[in-house]
Structures are given as C-alpha cells and as structure tokens.
Amino acid sequence: MNNWLNQHIQTLKLVLSRMRNNMLSTFMICLVIGVAMCLPSLFYLAVDNLSKLTEHMQKDTEISLFLKVDINPDAIKKIEQQLAKNQDIQRFHLVTKEEAWQQLQVKSKSNQDVNDAVSQLGKNPLPDAFFIQAKSSDPDSLIQLKDTLQHLPNVELALLNTEWVKRLSSLLNLGKKLISMIAGLLAIVLLVIIGNTVRMQILTQKDEIEVSNLIGATRSFIRMPFLYAGALYGLFGGLLAVLMLVGMIQAFNLSMSQIAHLYSNDFSLTLFDAQLFLTVMMSAIGIGWVGSYIAVSRAIASYKIN
Amino acid sequence: MIQFDKVTKRYPGSDEILKNISFNIDAGEFVFLTGHSGAGKSTLLKLIAATERPTSGTVLIANQNVNQLKPSAIPFLRRRFGLIFQDHKLLYDRNCFENVILPLRINGITGQEAAKRVRAALDKVGLLNKEKAMPITLSGGEQQRLAIARAVVSRPSILLADEPTGNLDASYAADIMAIFYAFNQVGVTVIMSTHDALGMSARQNRVMHINQGSLTEHLLKESHVDQALSSIERSTS
Numbered sequence: 421m422n423n424w425l426n427q428h429i430q431t432l433k434l435v436l437s438r439m440r441n442n443m444l445s446t447f448m449i450c451l452v453i454g455v456a457m458c459l460p461s462l463f464y465l466a467v468d469n470l471s472k473l474t475e476h477m478q479k480d481t482e483i484s485l486f487l488k489v490d491i492n493p494d495a496i497k498k499i500e501q502q503l504a505k506n507q508d509i510q511r512f513h514l515v516t517k518e519e520a521w522q523q524l525q526v527k528s529k530s531n532q533d534v535n536d537a538v539s540q541l542g543k544n545p546l547p548d549a550f551f552i553q554a555k556s557s558d559p560d561s562l563i564q565l566k567d568t569l570q571h572l573p574n575v576e577l578a579l580l581n582t583e584w585v586k587r588l589s590s591l592l593n594l595g596k597k598l599i600s601m602i603a604g605l606l607a608i609v610l611l612v613i614i615g616n617t618v619r620m621q622i623l624t625q626k627d628e629i630e631v632s633n634l635i636g637a638t639r640s641f642i643r644m645p646f647l648y649a650g651a652l653y654g655l656f657g658g659l660l661a662v663l664m665l666v667g668m669i670q671a672f673n674l675s676m677s678q679i680a681h682l683y684s685n686d687f688s689l690t691l692f693d694a695q696l697f698l699t700v701m702m703s704a705i706g707i708g709w710v711g712s713y714i715a716v717s718r719a720i721a722s723y724k725i726n
Numbered sequence: 727m728i729q730f731d732k733v734t735k736r737y738p739g740s741d742e743i744l745k746n747i748s749f750n751i752d753a754g755e756f757v758f759l760t761g762h763s764g765a766g767k768s769t770l771l772k773l774i775a776a777t778e779r780p781t782s783g784t785v786l787i788a789n790q791n792v793n794q795l796k797p798s799a800i801p802f803l804r805r806r807f808g809l810i811f812q813d814h815k816l817l818y819d820r821n822c823f824e825n826v827i828l829p830l831r832i833n834g835i836t837g838q839e840a841a842k843r844v845r846a847a848l849d850k851v852g853l854l855n856k857e858k859a860m861p862i863t864l865s866g867g868e869q870q871r872l873a874i875a876r877a878v879v880s881r882p883s884i885l886l887a888d889e890p891t892g893n894l895d896a897s898y899a900a901d902i903m904a905i906f907y908a909f910n911q912v913g914v915t916v917i918m919s920t921h922d923a924l925g926m927s928a929r930q931n932r933v934m935h936i937n938q939g940s941l942t943e944h945l946l947k948e949s950h951v952d953q954a955l956s957s958i959e960r961s962t963s
Contacts, residue, residue: 423834423836426834427836627815627818628819631815631828632832634775634804634815635804635805635829635832635877636801636804636807638801639798641832
C-alpha cells in the first residue's frame with residue numbers, strides 16, 4: 421500500500437516537473453481547455469438565470485380585471501364576494517376609479533406632456549379594477565382562471581399577459597438542449613486536443629516507453645504518467661475556466677447592477693455557483709484522463725511485441 | 727533455467743532466422759553466443775527475453791512456457807532478466823542516477839532502499855562519482871557500464887547482453903568483461919552475444935555458435951584463446 425502510494429507520488433512529481441520545464445506549452449494547453457469549458461458554462465449561466473428570472477416573473481403574473489365604467493358599488497361587492505370564494509385565487513385587491521385617478525395624477529406630475537393631457541381630460545376616464553394573484557403560476561391554469569373571470573357579470577375585460585412568458589420558457593428549453601449539444605461537441609474537441617498533446621509527449625518519450633517495456637514495466641506503469649498528465653491538464657484547464665467564469669460574472673454583475681437599478685430590480689448572477697464549477701472541473705479532469713488513456717493505449721499497442 | 731526445444735523463428739517475409747534450435751542453459755552458466763552479423767544472435771536473445779515469440783517450438787524460462795504466457799504476465803518474466811543492449815538504450819533526458827533507478831521504480835522499490843541499491847550498482851561498474859552526470863557526457867565505455875548498472879540494479883538472475891563490447895576499444899572491452907565475470911562468479915547466469923568471443927575470454931567458457939540459423943556448440947579453451955590471440959598478433963604486426 422505504502423509502495424503503491426509512493427509510486428503514484430513519484431509519478432506525480434515527475435509529471436509536474438515535466439510540466440514546469442515546459443511551462444508555456446502547458447499553459448497553452450490548459451488555456452485551450454479552459455476556454456472550451458468556459459463557452460458552454462457561460463451559455464448555461466445565461467439560460468439558467470433567464471429561466472430563474474422568468475419563473476420569478478410568472479409568479480408575479482397578475483390578472484387585471486377591469487370592471488364596466490358605469491358599475492354600481494353593490495355590483496362591485498358582489499364580484500368581490502365571488503372572488504373571495506374562488507379556490508384558485510390567492511389574493512386580490514381592489515383599486516377604485518378614484519384611487520387610480522389620483523395615482524395617475526401623482527405619477528404624471530413629473531412628465532409635463534402627460535400632465536397636460538391628464539389635466540385636459542377633466543373627468544375621470546378610469547374604471548374600477550381588481551388585481552388578482554392566482555395560486556398557481558402555470559400558464560394554462562392562469563388562462564383558465566382568466567376565462568372564468570371574463571364571464572363574470574359587469575366585467576369589461578380580464579387581462580392576462582402570459583403569452584410572452586410561455587414563449588420565453590419554451591425558447592429557454594430549446595437553449596438548454598443547445599447547451600448540451602455544444603458541450604458535447606466541445607468535449608469531443610477537448611478529447612482530440614488532449615489526446616493529441618499526450619501523443620506528442622509519447623513521441624518525445626518513446627525511448628522511455630520502449631526501455632521501460634523491455635525491462636519489465638507493466639502497461640499500467642507505462643500509462644500512469646500520461647494519465648496523470650492528462651488529468652492535470654484537465655484540472656488546470658478547469659481551474660482556468662472557473663477563474664474566467666468568475667471574472668466574467670463579476671464584470672457582468674457590475675454593469676448589470678446599473679441596468680437593474682434602472683428597472684428597480686436587484687437581479688444579479690451568483691458569483692460562486694459551486695455546482696457549475698464542480699461540474700466544469702470534474703468533466704475537464706475526466707475528459708483529460710480519457711483523452712490521454714486513448715492516446716497512450718494506442719501508443720503502447722503499436723510497441724507491442726509480436 | 728533456459729530451455730529451447732526445436733525453436734524456429736521466421737519474420738514475416740523473410741527466411742528462417744533460426745532453424746530447429748534446441749539447447750539448455752543451467753543457472754550460473756556463462757555462455758557466449760557467436761556468429762556473423764545477422765546470423766540470428768539478437769533474435770535468439772529476444773526470444774529468451776520474450777520480446778519475440780518463436781514461430782514454432784517451445785521456449786521455457788524457469789519452467790514457464792513463454793508461448794503460453796498471457797501478455798500481462800510477460801513484464802514479470804522480464805524482471806528476471808537484466809538486459810544490456812549494444813546501443814545502450816540509455817535515457818538521455820535524465821542523469822545517471824535516474825537512469826539506474828528506473829528498473830527499481832518498475833519493481834516498486836523507492837526511497838532510501840532504492841538509492842542505496844542504485845549507488846551499489848554504480849559502484850560495481852565504477853561510476854559512483856558520476857551519479858549526477860548526464861549520460862551524454864560519458865564516454866562510450868562509461869555509457870555501456872551505466873547500462874550494465876541499470877541491468878543489474880534489480881538483482882536479476884539472468885544477464886542478457888547483446889554485443890556489449892561491440893563498439894568499444896580493447897581496454898574498455900576488457901573492463902566490461904571483467905564486470906560480467908564478477909557477476910557470474912556470484913551466481914548470475916550470463917548470456918552474451920559477440921562476434922569475436924575468442925579475443926576476450928581467458929577462461930573456459932561455453933560457446934554457442936550460430937551459422938545460417940543452426941547452432942553448434944563447443945567449449946572455449948585457453949589454448950584456443952592463445953591461438954586466436956597469436957593469430958591476431960600475427961595479422962596486425
């Protein structure tokens with residue numbers, strides 16, 4: 421056991437010292453891996469956060485129920501009772517035409533043109549309205565609820581604006597499929613790159629492999645340093661990818677905070693997405709290992725005795 | 727220790743290199759393998775070291791049939807041998823110490839024990855002071871001695887040397903021979919191919935001569951050596 425561990429440590433030291441001797445080319449390889457891992461991760465981050473945002477929006481979706489302008493207070497009471505009885509509704513509130521009118525006047529003060537237009541109106545053109553929040557955020561049940569409310573007496577218009585949310589979420593699903601395709605393609609590219617790099621190393625260490633083979637090294641012994649090299653390329657590449665991701669998220673958050681402020685929304689990306697980073701690292705290491713395994717197995721097979 | 731029974735070797739697209747060869751080498755023997763270049767000396771050594779497999783016949787090493795060994799068992803068979811090549815096959819990207827330690831790493835020996843054995847091996851071939859030198863800075867004879875150190879460091883029971891003195895001048899060659907005799911004296915079986923066994927032995931040795939794929943054997947006697955030496959002297963004077 422101790423021997424076994426020792427052998428691995430020795431090999432790791434050997435591989436690390438080789439990498440140190442070829443610092444620049446090692447860095448280049450890791451950079452390629454890093455960038456290749458970075459691309460699908462960024463795409464994933466974008467889609468993931470967008471879908472979180474839409475979920476958030478879907479929850480906020482209100483049904484606006486505009487009542488007829490000439491409705492009397494009794495009829496409003498009646499509708500209110502009906503809304504209170506409806507199981508699908510979480511909460512609702514009434515904005516009377518007077519309140520709405522006041523709000524409009526207050527809000528329009530800052531804008532001269534609108535203010536002029538409002539004051540020229542003279543009388544209140546706004547209807548009474550209920551703003552309703554449903555229990556479910558599922559677009560289909562929202563539409564059903566909207567239809568029921570539309571058919572209540574004295575209701576002028578029930579308004580639900582979920583169409584775009586629906587379209588966006590189906591677009592996001594498409595995006596998720598695209599990510600897995602791009603990630604798959606890049607994984608193949610990485611396999612080829614790492615395999616090729618290890619193949620070049622095998623060429624420069626052909627003598628060592630040949631001599632080791634002649635003096636009784638097992639295949640796993642010969643393979644070990646190359647597997648370590650591949651896995652280390654993956655590890656360093658993955659680390660670079662994570663660093664780049666953190667940098668980009670940080671930069672994005674900085675500019676996003678200004679935009680979000682304008683929309684009075686404190687939306688920002690999580691800086692340390694542990695799950696994503698772990699996935700990036702593990703898949704980089706795994707791809708490195710597999711790539712070098714393929715390369716070194718092919719090389720050993722070509723030195724095989726007859 | 728090593729038994730060949732009706733062994734024939736043919737490479738694809740060539741004549742038979744070795745024809746129907748049978749012999750038996752016991753533990754502790756010192757055997758010269760002679761013949762012209764291309765007579766099949768290297769092939770015979772490769773068959774012993776299991777880097778080649780016979781076309782027909784059986785090769786037994788320590789009662790193991792090489793033909794029937796699984797590929798995964800061959801590395802362990804090879805660890806019984808110390809291999810010395812005419813072209814040394816040293817690794818020029820590392821120093822002498824690192825070259826010699828390679829077989830120990832393969833055997834899973836590391837640390838202090840390994841360092842001790844490497845120095846002992848280097849000491850035996852007289853290269854202890856060159857431990858940190860790169861092989862490329864050594865002379866031809868020193869490189870060959872380094873290769874011997876690498877071959878013996880894992881204490882193999884059989885040394886296989888393929889023309890180890892082929893590229894060396896007489897005084898270096900004598901050094902190398904002395905080293906081989908020293909190992910033989912402590913019980914190591916030595917099988918050494920050479921194209922001029924006569925010029926290098928002052929003892930009684932078994933000589934296996936390969937000519938056109940067939941084997942003839944005789945004992946090398948001191949009288950032969952004297953004759954050979956005198957004939958060399960005559961031809962050179």
